Amino acid sequence: MCGIIGCILYNKKAAPVLLNCVKKLEYRGYDSVGIATSSSIIKIKKDSGKIDDVHENLNLDDLPGDMGIAHVRWATHGLPTKENSHPHTDCKNKIAVVHNGIIENYKEIRDQLIKEGHQFKSETDTEVIPHLIEKYMDMGNDLESATRLAIGNIEGSYAIAAISRDEPNKVVGARKESPLIVGKGNREYFIASDAPAILEHTNKIIYLEDHEMVILSDEGIEIKDSDGNVIKKEIFTIDWTPDMAKKGGYDHFMLKEIHEQPEAVKNTLKEINEIKKIVQKFKKFNRICFVACGTSYHASLIGKYLFEGLIAIPTDVILASEFGYSAEALDENTLVIAITQSGETADTLKALKLVNHKAKTLAIVNVVGSTATREADYVIYIRPGPEIGVAATKTYVSQLVAIYLLAICMSGKEELLEKLQNIPDYMRNALEKEDLIKEIAMKYKDAKDFFFIGRGFSYPTAMEGALKLKEITYIHAEGYAAGELKHGPLALIDDDVPVVAVAPPGKSHEKTLSNVEEVKARGAHVIGLGSSEDEVLKSEAHDMIEFEDKIDEMFSSIHYVIPLQLLSYYISVMKGIDPDHPKNLAKCVTVE
Ligand code: AGP
Numbered sequence: 391m392c393g394i395i396g397c398i399l400y401n402k403k404a405a406p407v408l409l410n411c412v413k414k415l416e417y418r419g420y421d422s423v424g425i426a427t428s429s430s431i432i433k434i435k436k437d438s439g440k441i442d443d444v445h446e447n448l449n450l451d452d453l454p455g456d457m458g459i460a461h462v463r464w465a466t467h468g469l470p471t472k473e474n475s476h477p478h479t480d481c482k483n484k485i486a487v488v489h490n491g492i493i494e495n496y497k498e499i500r501d502q503l504i505k506e507g508h509q510f511k512s513e514t515d516t517e518v519i520p521h522l523i524e525k526y527m528d529m530g531n532d533l534e535s536a537t538r539l540a541i542g543n544i545e546g547s548y549a550i551a552a553i554s555r556d557e558p559n560k561v562v563g564a565r566k567e568s569p570l571i572v573g574k575g576n577r578e579y580f581i582a583s584d585a586p587a588i589l590e591h592t593n594k595i596i597y598l599e600d601h602e603m604v605i606l607s608d609e610g611i612e613i614k615d616s617d618g619n620v621i622k623k624e625i626f627t628i629d630w631t632p633d634m635a636k637k638g639g640y641d642h643f644m645l646k647e648i649h650e651q652p653e654a655v656k657n658t659l660k661e662i663n664e665i666k667k668i669v670q671k672f673k674k675f676n677r678i679c680f681v682a683c684g685t686s687y688h689a690s691l692i693g694k695y696l697f698e699g700l701i702a703i704p705t706d707v708i709l710a711s712e713f714g715y716s717a718e719a720l721d722e723n724t725l726v727i728a729i730t731q732s733g734e735t736a737d738t739l740k741a742l743k744l745v746n747h748k749a750k751t752l753a754i755v756n757v758v759g760s761t762a763t764r765e766a767d768y769v770i771y772i773r774p775g776p777e778i779g780v781a782a783t784k785t786y787v788s789q790l791v792a793i794y795l796l797a798i799c800m801s802g803k804e805e806l807l808e809k810l811q812n813i814p815d816y817m818r819n820a821l822e823k824e825d826l827i828k829e830i831a832m833k834y835k836d837a838k839d840f841f842f843i844g845r846g847f848s849y850p851t852a853m854e855g856a857l858k859l860k861e862i863t864y865i866h867a868e869g870y871a872a873g874e875l876k877h878g879p880l881a882l883i884d885d886d887v888p889v890v891a892v893a894p895p896g897k898s899h900e901k902t903l904s905n906v907e908e909v910k911a912r913g914a915h916v917i918g919l920g921s922s923e924d925e926v927l928k929s930e931a932h933d934m935i936e937f938e939d940k941i942d943e944m945f946s947s948i949h950y951v952i953p954l955q956l957l958s959y960y961i962s963v964m965k966g967i968d969p970d971h972p973k974n975l976a977k978c979v980t981v982e
Contacts, residue, residue: 392464392476392490392976393418393583394570396551396561398457398606400577405453407591408460411580413441414587414635417643417778417970417977418490419464422475425450426486427458428558434486436461436475440971457561457606459551461488464976467496468513478517480524481509484555485533487523489516490583491547491568492981499543519544523552534605537562538618547736547980551581561606565598568980569734569761572596572604572611574625579606584734584757584978585628586635586776593628597759626759634775644779644862644969648955649821652814654774654784655948658791659810661773662799665792668752668768669799675725678705679749681713681741682729683979685782685857689789690729691850692947696793699944700801711982713741724749729793731777731785732978733760740982742766754792756785770796779970780977781862783955786854787817790948809945816939820952823935827953830917830933831960834888840865841879841889841914843872843905845898847943848950852892855954862962862969872898872905885913890957892950893920893927896943906930917957919950 393415395408408425423444424436433453437444441462444450461476468474477486493499496515499522504510508521519540526536533554541548547567553560563570563581573580575592581604582588585595598604601616615621640646678697680690690707697705708716710728720726726749730738733755742765745751753766756774763769772788791810798806834840840859844852853869860867870879872891883889889909893902903926906916910930918924918931922938935953937946962969 393462393587394488394490394549394551394581395460395587396458396553396563396581396606398559398561398579398608400456402456403454404456404458406451408458409445409451410590411582411587412460412462415462415583416441417780418583419462419976420971421465421470422463422472423450423461424475424477424488425453425458425460426477426553427453427455428553428555429455430558432479432483432486432553432555434477434479436477437472438470438475457553457559459486459488459553459561466492466981467515474512474514476516478512478514478520480520482524485520485523485527485552487516487520487550487552489519490549490980493518493544493548494546495544519550519552523554527554527556533557533560534562534603537564538603541566549583559608563598563604563606565602566600567736567739570598572598572613574611579611581606586630586778589628589630589635590632593630595626595628595759596623597626597764599764628758630776635778641963642779642959642968642970644781644783644959647777647779647784648952648959650774651784651787651952652817654788655791655814655817657773658788659795661770661792662795662807665770665795665799668770669796671768672725672800675703675723677724678703679720679724679726680705680707680729681710681726681738683710683735683737685786685854686729686731686789688850688854688857689786689793690727691853692790692847693727693793693797695847696797700797700803710735710737710741714744720745720748722749726751728753728762728766729789730762731756731772731782731789733757733762734978734980736980736982738762739765754789756788780972780975781858781958781969786951787948809941812939812941813945813948816937816941816949817952819938820949823953824956826935827956828960831957831964833933834915834917835961835964837865837886837888839882839887840867841883841887841909842867842869842892842954843875843889843902844892845872845902846896847947848892848894848898848902851947851950851954852890854951855890855892855957858955858958859961861975862958862967862972863965864967864973865961872902875905876908880908880912883909883912883914885915887914888917889914890917890954891919891927891931893918893924894937894943894946894950895921895924895940896946898943903927903930919953
């Protein structure tokens with residue numbers, strides 16, 4: 391949801407550094423890009439389109455000055471055009487601002503500013519900010535005070551970076567409900583939407599809280615609270631390396647991240663002692679309530695089957711965006727588990743806020759220090775490393791492992807831990823099916839609709855397979871409980887609709903096979919996922935992805951998702967889509 395960067399460097403041109411940093415944020419939005427630097431005047435280059443294309447036309451790194459701001463946009467207000475691209479400026483082009491978030495009352499502010507004589511050039515909500523800053527600077531305030539006054543007018547969410555021609559050695563940043571971090575390098579200072587963007591320059595990170603402001607200058611970093619008092623903040627050292635945020639020889643981040651999954655799972659498994667420590671602090675809960683969005687929601691659904699199966703605790707899974715609409719019966723005996731890889735998803739953060747200490751909260755998160763980790767009572771880090779591809783892959787399997795570890799620790803059934811140790815090997819075997827999956831992708835890439843079906847633990851896997859396909863191939867796909875097909879969607883099945891049946895050995899296997907027969911009887915082509923010893927599925931399916939392990943469905947969800955990720959990836963590439971940057975989407979959804 392838009393990425394922002396600001397920096398003050400020492401004896402170095404800012405534009406190439408800003409360009410490099412903002413490229414790392416392209417996963418947050420790729421509708422447009424823009425850079426502003428300041429020396430004696432503010433110079434801006436910006437346009438709609440992906441960074442590489444815009445850079446080819448505009449030489450984005452060719453701007454003077456050792457300080458500046460940059461932005462990648464995920465459009466909310468106004469089409470992705472040059473005019474709507476950030477940075478936005480005031481009437482006199484002496485102030486430039488980049489913004490991530492949504493200003494809910496921008497219309498009223500804009501109307502008022504127009505009455506006061508301000509002239510607007512874009513359709514964005516953001517443009518009111520430089521004009522407000524201009525108004526307050528014209529009243530005699532410096533950039534910092536004018537920015538503080540400007541954000542005092544704003545309702546909604548923002549992470550901003552502002553510069554002014556009148557104070558050419560200053561970048562002012564502020565946040566409310568959108569992420570903003572501060573990086574402390576060697577006489578170089580940064581603000582950014584997230585840490586991987588600036589890792590090549592520093593791994594010393596400060597996390598800003600809502601209503602805090604940061605002032606970068608030649609003299610260093612100053613952080614202030616909403617009243618303007620200087621505050622001291624902890625500096626965290628991030629253990630992610632810059633290489634982790636590079637493609638490492640793969641064509642796309644998504645493919646790299648799919649292949650990193652066995653390692654990701656191993657890293658999550660190492661968190662067992664941390665999880666045990668957290669569980670020791672737990673009182674006895676009588677209800678679990680997961681809140682999450684998208685792929686993290688699918689991981690939570692697996693959590694429901696696990697917690698109810700292993701501990702017999704009633705477990706609800708609620709889409710974070712729906713959390714505020716159900717009368718949540720929360721009390722001190724409830725544990726609310728928020729699953730979010732980014733730790734910055736607005737819907738999930740809102741749900742955590744709504745819990746409002748009525749229940750205990752646990753966040754299962756990837757990004758260290760992200761907002762969710764500061765909102766929740768307890769935190770489990772999943773540790774797969776940074777995920778850049780918009781489609782969640784390695785963070786999903788790591789979330790699953792964290793949920794398995796948590797459920798096992800809470801149930802006291804530690805003998806089950808052994809089963810998880812073999813999963814990385816099963817995942818490697820699944821990755822070896824890549825060539826077969828490419829062939830299957832070629833065969834079905836032109837289908838207009840897909841169904842993914844499964845029962846029990848395989849139902850969320852089917853939903854995740856369908857989400858991946860929709861997200862990066864733009865093919866309509868439904869993830870359905872296999873037994874529910876006959877209650878409606880079976881009417882849609884014919885020989886144009888491939889059906890992916892997730893059918894590992896176990897309790898649900900036999901019934902899933904009956905559902906396979908039902909769809910076949912309506913002409914569907916079936917792609918089966920099951921055991922290499924499953925002769926029935928092998929004979930029924932038109933295409934079969936075999937797993938040599940014989941592990942029960944309860945532990946199958948982690949490695950059975952891999953062929954589904956690869957299938958979507960290859961169909962996406964075959965259709966000429968960039969799977970790392972699917973249209974209309976962004977990695978981190980910081981608007982509700
Ligand atoms: C998954 O491929 C998507 N990019 C999306 O559904 C994502 O899982 C969702 O937005 C939640 O993100 P989070 O885990 O960072 O909260």
